[in-house]
Amino acid sequence: MNLFAEIRHLIITTLENMVAQDALPSTLNFDPITAEPPRDPAHGDMATNAAMVLAKPAGMKPRDIAEALAAQLLHDPRITSAEVAGPGFLNLRLAPSVWQNMARQVLSQGTDFGRAILGAGQRVNVEYVSANPTGPLHVGHTRGAVFGDALASLLDFAGYDVTREYYINDGGAQVDVLARSVYLRYLEANGKEVAFPDGTYPGDYLIPLGEALAKMYGDKLVDQPESEWLDDIREFATDAMMNLIRDDLAALGVEMDVFYSEKSLYGTGQIEAAIASLESKGLIYEGVLEPPKGKKPEDWEPREQTLFKSTEHGDDVDRPVKKSDGSWTYFAPDIAYHYDKVSRDFDMLIDVFGADHGGYVKRMKAAVSALSDGHVPLDIKLTQLVKLFKNGEPFKMSKRAGTFVTLRDVVDQVGPDVTRFVMLTRKNDAMLDFDFDKVLEQSRENPVFYVQYAHARVASILRKAEAAGIDVADATLRDADLSKLDHEAEIGLLRKLAEWPRLVETAARSNEPHRVAFYLYELASDFHSLYHLGRSEDSLRALQEGDAATSQAKIALSRAVAIVIAAGLGILGVTPAQEMR
Known part of the structure; x- marks a missing residue:
């Protein structure tokens, strides 16, 4: 139940009646009309821009439309007041019963409350993580993994058919470097002294691979030329690294539907087919690019290359897909991979x-636009860096990785739930400070604790109520006399619950799962405020001694809060806490 959508529907229906009564012209477009919370809550429960957006096409003054609309809306029992503000905005107040019914709706639908049909079953491919299979996932990958996974869950909750996908970058030179690094560990396992040249991977995580190879081959590969072992060790090392990455993702609670190998694009004709598709549209040509910005003429050697005319689809410059020596650029397999996605009929x-x-965004969007003839939109989300702190100081660790902090390092210190929630406390394109001390402290300043404490506090209320002999089954609470929830703080909390379905749709439209984390913190704050008021005002306590009916109404509100928190945490991939320790 999206109350804001219901009131918007009421407004549009009323306007249609005004058209039928010749009070408005019949050619008006009602699509831009909104019903949303006013900027200042003191102005009412909802505000609509209807008069403002209709005035010009209707040839009328906004206030005249607003006043006529207000008079009509007052006939609906849900509307208790309709006041015109400023040049023609209309502020509405709703009957308390509308808000009280929110708790009943939540209890009836459970954690499905707020599920939307916005997606209408459209097929969405969300590709995330896609780290090179050269080592364990680091903290930057962690943020991308959490963001992508929460976004996929949000879109699923909003009615989309979602596929979670990982693109394995196993077709480039970096996997050869991995194989050479593992070979050095293999030589170590055979008692040889080795040095890791610049550009290789010196992390301790490769030691077990070298030891495993020593068991498999003995000293058979020692002193052998690279041509004798590179292919076999590359495949062995890539498989081992992907198993490590899968384990890392599992520790974070991330499960992929598809792992797609870049290597599968080579030698199968798929890259050639993708480029041929662009060529058939007149978008492939032989040419010479201008020197990159900042390059001096003497540093630039112009070469004729095969180019994609990406500027015809919004890019700044055309992009090479084949080098002058006939080999594919890094961009070519990425085009082929997205051509495959388009071919799989994703919407x-x-x-x-x-x-x-960041520099890859425009070219990739241009490629998908060209490949799909503009029919398949591509949204690219960039996740900014994570700065780690401990004891107020920048934090670095992980001898195992060699040069970076791993996903496992973070999860082992604070757990997957804290890791996931904290990674979503900032918009994806904003820098994130991750302080190991602050994310574990029990205070209002720690959003993870504050939201979890709200859910645990409700669980405690339910346990106490049961101990007092009060029936707190959801079916019972749903039928409680919710008119007893008449205090402004209770109505305010019900208003916040009513925002949840709208929030889901707004976050899904913008592909911004951090909005869920922000909302949960606000909901928890409103709940904690009501709880603390109960310490000074007995009538606001969840348990009213000797009055089971009133207790059930107030517990119904608390339980509704816990349900919505559980639903939101479910989208974020966080387990709701039953008690705090």
């Missing part, structure tokens, strides 16, 4: 990239 594509991929 929408979302890529979650790290901050260092």
Whole structure:
């Protein structure tokens, strides 16, 4: 039940009646009309822009439309007042029963309250993490993994058919470097002294791989030329790293539907087919690019290359897909991969990239636009860097990884629930400070604790009520006399619950799961405020001694809060707490 959508429907129906009564012209477009919370809560429960957006096409003054609309809306029992403000905004107040019914709706639908049909079953591919299979996931990958996973869950909750996908970058030179690094660990396992040249991977995580190879081959590969072992060790090392990555993701609670190998694009004709598709549209040509910005002429050697005319689809410059020596550029397999996505009949594509991929956005969007003839939108979300702190100081660790903090390092210190929630306390394109001390402290300043404490506090209320012999089954609470929830603080909390379905749709439209975390913190804050008021005003306490009916009404409100918190945490991939320790 989206109350804001219901009131918007009421407004539009009323306007249609005004059209039928010749009070408005019949050519008006009602699509831009909104019903949303006013900027200042003191102005009312909802505000609509109807008169403002209709005035010009109707050839009327906004206030005249607003006043006529207000008079009509007052006939609906849900509307208790309709006041015109400023040049023609209309502020509405709703009957207390409308808000009280929110608790009943939540209790009736459970954690499905707020589920939307916005997506209408459209097929969405969300690609995220997609780290090179050269080592364990680091803290930057962690943020992308959490963001992508929460976004996929949000879209699923909003009615989309979602596929979670990981693109394995196993077709480039970096996997050869991995194989050479593992070979060095293999030599170590055979008693050889080795040095890791610049550009190789020196992390301790490769030691077990070298030892495993030593068991498999003995000293058979020692002193052998690279041509004798590179292919086999590359495949062995890539498989081992992907198993490590899958375990890392599992520790974070992330499960992929598809792991797609870049290597599968080579030698199968798929890259050639994708480029041929662009060529058939007149978008492939032979040419020479201008020197990159900042390059001096003497540093630039112009070469004829095969180019994609990406500027015809919004890019700044055309992009090479084949080098002058006939080999594919890094961009070519990415085009082929997205061509495959388009061919799989997805209605929408979302890529979650790290901050260092900002320069890749326009070219990738241009490619998908060209490949799909503009029919399949691609949204690229960049996740900014994470700065780690401990004891107020920048935090670095992980000898195992060699040069970076791993996902496992973070999860082992604070757990997956804290990791996931904290990673969503900032918009994806904003820098994130992750303080190991602050994320574990029990205070209002720690949103993870504050939200979890609200859910645990409700669980405690339910346990106490049961001990007092009060029936707190959801079916019973649903039928309680909710008119007893008449205090302004209670109505305010019910208003916040009513925002949840609207929040889901807003967050899904913008692909912004952090909005869920923000909302949960606000809901928890409103609940804690009501709880504390009960310490000074007995009538606001959840348990009213000797009055089971009133207790059930107030417990119904608390339980509704816990249900919505559980639903929101479910989207974020966080387990709701039953008690705090």
